[in-house]
Amino acid sequence: MLPKTMTAVHLTGHGGLDRLELRHDVPVPKPGPCKVLVRVTAAGINNTDINTRTGWYNQAVSSGTTAEGGKDGFGVSEQGMGDWEGGLTFPRIQGADAVGRIVAVGSGVEPGRVGERVVCDPYIRDPDDVEGFDSAGFLGSEHDGAFAQYTVVPSLNAVSVPDDLPLSDAALATLPCSGGTAMNMLVIAGAKAGDLALVTGASGGVGTFLVQILKAIGAEVVAVAGKSKMSAVSDLGADHVINRDGEDILARVLEGTGGRKLSLVADVVGGANFPNLLKLLRRGGRYVTAGAIGGPKVELDLRMLYLKNLSLFGSTVYLRQTFPRLIDMVVSGKIKPFSTKSWPLAEIRAAQTEFFEKKHVGSLVLLPSASEGTPCI
Structure with a gap:
């Protein structure tokens, strides 16, 4: 009763x-x-x-x-x-x-x-x-x-x-907020097998799902996390884990990828590193964000956006297929919340x-x- x-x-x-x-x-x-x-x-x-x-x-x-x-x-x-x-x-x-x-x-x-x-x-x-x-x-x-x-x-x-x-x-x-946010970001940005993708805030609720989902669909993942959390992020399957602290994150990411630029950036941090994230994208690359814990006001050079044919996506409201796809991946064991x-x-x-x-x-x-x-x- x-x-x-x-x-x-x-x-x-x-x-x-x-x-x-x-x-x-x-x-x-x-x-x-x-x-x-x-x-x-x-x-x-x-x-x-x-x-x-x-x-x-x-x-x-x-x-x-x-x-x-x-x-x-x-x-x-x-x-x-x-x-x-x-x-x-x-x-x-x-x-x-x-x-x-x-x-x-x-x-x-x-x-x-x-x-x-x-x-x-x-x-x-x-x-x-x-x-x-x-x-x-x-x-x-x-x-x-x-x-x-x-x-x-x-x-x-x-x-x-x-x-x-x-x-x-x-x-x-x-799952509902963290997992759903990660899945929606990747659906909106067209994440796919073969992507070389960077995840910021990779140790957080959304970031840990971004890493897992990207690996489950066949992407190569570069994850950015604090030094004390790098091992845990690596255990989630990230191919390359970069310490978020220190100078010139652009150079350290490229060192990790062997000089290859990215096809996708999934960012929940924003802040001062935003311009560097766009520099890391190859021509035709995609950037998607659903958060700005490092700061919402960022510097954008429109020349970089149009000269590199970049696509920028914002993600909040889930697409209709987002949540069913997330639950299917969990029930099938492809990701583990x-x-x-x-x-x-x-x-x-x-x-x-x-x-x-x-x-x-x-x-x-x-x-x-x-x-x-x-x-x-």
Whole structure:
């Protein structure tokens, strides 16, 4: 029997960690037509949820995603979503990465779905929107998300995975945002077998998936990571691992590739090295980005763009085929998601603090408890 109320974390506005309010009296949502209620067993921690809280998407913010900003915010009280232009209102239950079990269904959904183990596609959109861009809303932003014991999503967004899939729910909770972002970047940029591809931020949640997916499709991977994380990135399959610290990263990448220039750059860092990344691309090369943790304001010489016939791609909203392709690769064993550490939901502030310190490899996860006492219906 379902409880009447649940434990959840309310985001009460843009700002610091103090904007995250743990509550035990939040009503359990009810699934409407074509929707399902998911008991959340694991919820990933990602840059998107933190950037939303801190207001980093506002174009007035020019710094990277610093630990100080993650703790205290960036002084933004309004328009914290920048050009995302979403329908974020407060209080909001964040959490783009929802994994769990379907416990109830709305009208129009097969009752047999109750009990299914699911990973939730975080982009919620109108089924009639063919491209899916105009109507796209994000779980944890326009819609209440996974930082709660229960969440409601459209039935189409609750993607079933086998009960006997040998991956923990915590590992699966790295897929919706980090895994999906990596897959979407590579789909948009046309990644393919034979690409010589560079991945920045290769030790992070998105970066670790970029390395794995590129290797799975037959690309040669050059990964950039901090010195202490280089071995772990190499273990993921990267062919060449470059220390991100030090002078002249351009020369060090070319040394690693034997002088060969790149066909693809998958960048989640941005910042001062952006011009060098374009210099590393061969004529006709492609650059794709889905993040700018090193800084969003970069220098671009348009002559380099057009004289080298480069293609630049931005990636946020997933293409329709992105999430199914990602899940297929996981179920078939071609890529292996993993979580580094987990916390109970009540410790979200400590978990996010460790996340934006960037000392870990891969992803961190919250485990909302289904056993905290709440009155039953």
